[in-house]
Amino acid sequence: MKESKVWLITGAGSGIGLEIAKAALAAGNKVVATGRDTSKVTKAIGNTADSVLVVKMDVTNPKEISTGVNSAIEKFGTIDVLVNNAGNWYAGFFEELSPAQMERQMATNLFGPMNVTRAVLPVMRKNKSGHIISISSTAALVGYELCSAYAASKFGLEGWMESLNLEIAPFGINTTIVEPGFFRTSLLEPSSTIWSELQLEDYADRIAALKPWWESMSGKQGGDPAKLAAELLTIAAEKTPPKRWMAGADAISEAERKAKELIDQANAYRELSSSLAYEPTAV
8 A cells, every 4th residue: 555645736726736636636645735716726626525735825925835834734744745836927028028027927936936845845854755846847948939937937947956956865855847848727828827018019020920829729738737647646656756757748859859959059169168278387
């Protein structure tokens, strides 16, 4: 019989977060399901008796993070797995996104996971075990038009997670970055997408051409969040889970494209790049 673990999942009211919560519960685990709207989370997850705790948590609110983590530990005694899933998308060309919008994107997608993790790490260090999973994106590997804010937050997320892994591995804590491709979640829905506040004439034609495509993709993405969640449970159960998991054939394709680009660029300037050291001092 598998050991029951306590999962804390942010943004558990819909999409990937909800499916991970359902999969974790179905596997006999306990779940702390967080969201800004607790009634939405409760309705989505359904009646799960004593195995679930629904907690109000806006990941940009340090007080709600602290209260939520303390409530989880009070009810279940520990937190074994943290899934940083809550996120949104500030869409638009960089110049048309206001500084405030850029800051809010970072607050949700980067500083939110950082602060939730900061609140959870003490109990994991005490236990000398744990698993921190952060839901990233192929936009953390490759930049796209209209995604400058989102990509910046996800590139930052991955740099932080890679460094964090080295810092906390000695405590027996694992980390995994999940890079989904296009999955049928609410990310592209109006409730999760915030378009740029500013309009510049030089971008008008391109925004008119690109925006409808992104909006039309909502509800038509090829990836199944339930399948992602089921496989994530399998990965999380491994003795040595992967540091990075590319979820979806499109994610693999984008990763390979970026890897080739990096190698090509390194080779193109290999001689020049290798000529930058100090010359030996003559004796």
